[in-house]
Amino acid sequence: MLCAIICMEIYRIKLPGPPTEIGEEKPENQNHAIVFTRGEALQTIDMNQDNYYEEAFKMRNVLEEFRNRHSGRQKPTILGIREHIFTGSVSSLAWFMSNQETSFVTIGQRILANPLRVQFHYGHPDIFDRIFHITRGGLSKASKVINLSEDIFAGFNSTLRQGFITHHEYIQLGKGRDVGMNQISLFEAKVANGNGEQSLSRDVYRLGRRFDFYRMLSFYFTTVGFYFSSMITVLTVYVFLYGRLYMALSGVEKEILQSPNIHHSKALEEALATQSVVQLGLLLVLPMVMEIGLEKGFRTALDDFIIMQLQLASVFFTFQLGTKAHYYGRTLLHGGSKYRSTGRGFVVFHAKFAENYRMYSRSHFVKGLEILLLLIVYEVYGESYCMSHHYLFITISMWFLATSWLFAPFWFNPSGFDWQKTVDDWSDWKCWMGNRGGIGISADKSWESWWDEENEHMKHSNISGKILEIIVAFRFFMYQYGIVYHMDITHHHKELQVFGLSWVVLIIVLIVLKLVSMVRRRFGTNFQLMFRILKALLLLGFFAVMTLLFVLCGLTISDLFAAIIAFMPSGWAIILIAQACRVCLKGAKLWDSVKELSRAYDYVMGLIIFLPTAILSWFPFVSEFQTRLLFNQAFSRGLQISMILAGKKVTCQCD
Structure with missing residues (x-):
């Protein structure tokens, strides 16, 4: 008895804090x-x-x-x-x-x-x-x-x-x-979150204060400075494109070109064109090439470097740049980092479109579409690089960045262009988008549960983080104001009432979505046919009102497309601002409308991203080429055998 008591004093360790939420698992175990x-x-x-x-x-x-x-x-x-x-x-x-x-x-x-x-x-x-x-x-x-x-x-x-x-x-x-795209991205997201918390920690502050100047610089650039530089690189792209867009849509660029006292700096343009190659991240592979050269010889290192480029290594590392910048910036702004289990499995498997969309929607797809829209709008309305090769050289890295963020998860996805899997992925994504959320329903089963989980970090954000989020969201209104006036939709009238008419479209959209939300709650579960009929009637009424509005204002089809380009970013800005003001909107009974508006945007965004993948899946040689290029011979053979032995299609049940 005495021996047992002694063992319980000696070997039983009492840990501080609540027994369920003490800390992270691995350091606790250590x-x-x-x-x-x-x-x-x-x-x-x-x-x-x-x-x-x-x-x-x-x-x-x-x-x-x-x-x-x-x-x-x-x-x-x-x-x-x-x-x-x-x-x-x-x-x-x-x-x-x-x-x-x-x-x-x-x-x-x-x-x-x-x-x-x-x-x-x-x-x-x-x-x-x-x-x-x-x-x-x-x-x-x-x-x-x-x-x-x-x-x-x-x-x-x-x-x-x-x-x-x-x-x-x-x-x-x-x-x-990690050997799969999603596993690697989860690991990079976890490390980026961790570096964000390091940047805010007392340990990094104390080390920086106690190091000498040169050791402090070494410490910065080899730890949190790498992630901070990644975030600054992405922000620089935004600042450059939004600055150019403002100059084009406000008329400043035209005035500059017509002024005889202002001359173009060709040296600056050539310098910008040269640094675009550096932005592709080619310098980051230099340590890799040096290490392979030291261990295996520099000829082998050069061969490996060429093969890696042919296998689109630059696309992969550019995509991971977006992962680092997004999760590091979110942690700095709102906090709330969390452990992300990667599994570290030795098996490479096909990831469904809904899974890729859940994982990369806010970190890559939204930002990639925004940059792509900025590039397109500036190419249409910009005049300084009209019929000039400088525009291509200066923006080639940005086009590469946007396309990598949009399509890298599908290119590096096994059987990503197999037609049958593409059809199954689309059915699974539609079911996921349409399923109701609620208590006990995980994010991989319903869009509503995923959306609530994706906005979880805003609940723990402080007031300064929310205010900064709102200020940053105002950048999207530049499209609406600039394009409405630049496209001559106003017919040279500069009154604010004309600009106010452009908000009528958004107000009508919000009303329709509010009605759809009410109809969904009332008929969506038990009366599927009634819900679809009412939704179709609401959409027809929306298009009828929109057509009448454009006819009364004397607008053309080109004006309609310009209005869509102008209003879509404004609607997304409303969503971002609403997420920061979640408590107020819930009290005003407007949160369901915001949720339906976000669902509509996700529908459109998913369709835009899925369409190129579906088109490429029509051609069997694309899937064969992808498999041979991305995987070794043994895995390629096993993948082909698994496709032959594949069972019947699994259907999902939609609410």
């Missing part, structure tokens, strides 16, 4: 397990890591590093170890990630450790000085949300307490990286 360990050194190994038999014989040599003073300095507190990525042969995406990770855990870590002295712990199988860390707060910080990227905080903790971190490449452990 901090809880460290008290059951023995010895002076402790190695951290993740679930997706492996070991090799021959590498185990080197462990004695590695542990001896704790006794040595490196570069005449103190003894190390963390021994950094390189990783061998063994998942590179599955697909082209796995190969890209394998090469990227290999360069990061070798030449990257080597330089971070010496001479930059800003290496930390990045989830590697590093070996910790157990006595040093157990007396200084443990291996990881486990505060929920803040310490989402728990690994690097162990390095922060060690460095802040005068620890010393080294890197050793004579020993390595295996590591499995």
Whole structure:
């Protein structure tokens, strides 16, 4: 009895806080397990890591590093170890990630450790000085949300307490990286969220204050600065395009061109054209090429680089740029980062269109369509680059950015252009869009549940974040005001009443959507036929009112298309502003109208994005070419066999 009591004092650990929400899972497990360990050194190994038999014989040599003073300095507190990525042969995406990770855990870590002295712990199988860390707060910080990227905080903790971190490449452990597009994007989103929380944390502030100037710069550009630069790169594209659009639609550009006192700077235009190549991200692959060249020879590195470009590596890395910028910026603005499970499966599978839409709608598709619309509108109304090759050279990187964000998930999707899967994906997406949400219905079953989950971060945002969100949303009204006047729809009348008439369309749309919402709640579940008939009547009435309005105002068909271009962005701005003012709109009973308006936009956006995929799926050679280009021979053969042995089509039930 006495022995049992002693064991319960000794071995039972009482953790602080509520028992259900203490912190992130992995650091909690580490901090809880460290008290059951023995010895002076402790190695951290993740679930997706492996070991090799021959590498185990080197462990004695590695542990001896704790006794040595490196570069005449103190003894190390963390021994950094390189990783061998063994998942590179599955697909082209796995190969890209394998090469990227290999360069990061070798030449990257080597330089971070010496001479930059800003290496930390990045989830590697590093070996910790157990006595040093157990007396200084443990291996990881486990505060929920803040310490989402728990690994690097162990390095922060060690460095802040005068620890010393080294890197050793004579020993390595295996590591499995993500092999599918969606898995990689989830991982990148989690890391971007974690870097956003790092930027707001006290640890980064204290490190920046205590480092000398050069070490501080090294620390910035190798941690949060990389994600901040990615966000600034994307914002620069927006500023450039919106600035050009304002000049074109306001008439400033025309005045500049007609002024004899203003001359064009050809040197500036050529410089802008040259830097567009840099924006493609080609310089970011330089460490990768250098590492492959050092290990396998520079001819092999050049061959691999060419093959990667033929397999659209630039499209992939440009797409991931959008992932980093979106989730890092959202975390800075609103907070609320969360752990995203990637699964780390070794199987590459076909992702349905609805799944891709849920994952990339707000982070890539909306932004890609916005940039594409900006480029098209400026090309139509802009005059400075009319019949000039400079426009193409300056904006080629932006066209590449927009198309990559819109179509990369489908190009890197196995069987993404198989006709039968495309048909099934469309049926599944329509069911997902039409299903009702509610308590207990997950986001992958209903659009309404997904929409509520997607706007969850606005509930926890502070007032400054919401105000900034509203201010940024006002950029969409530039289309409406500028195009209405620039297209001569007003017939040279500049009164505000004419501009006010353009809002009549939006008001009518909101009224129709409010009626659709009321009809859906009343007849949508039990009277499907009645609901569809009433919805059709409401749509016909809407088009009749719109036609009458345009006839009375003396507008033409071209004016109609211009009005659509002008009003669509304004409606999206209303949605963004409404999401920031959710509490007020719920009190005014207008939230259902906003939800229906957002559903209508998602319908249109999904159709626009799905149409090119459906057209390419008509041609069988496109699917064959995609499979051979993206996957190795064994996987391609297995994919073809699985298509032959595919079972009957699975139908879904729509509400």
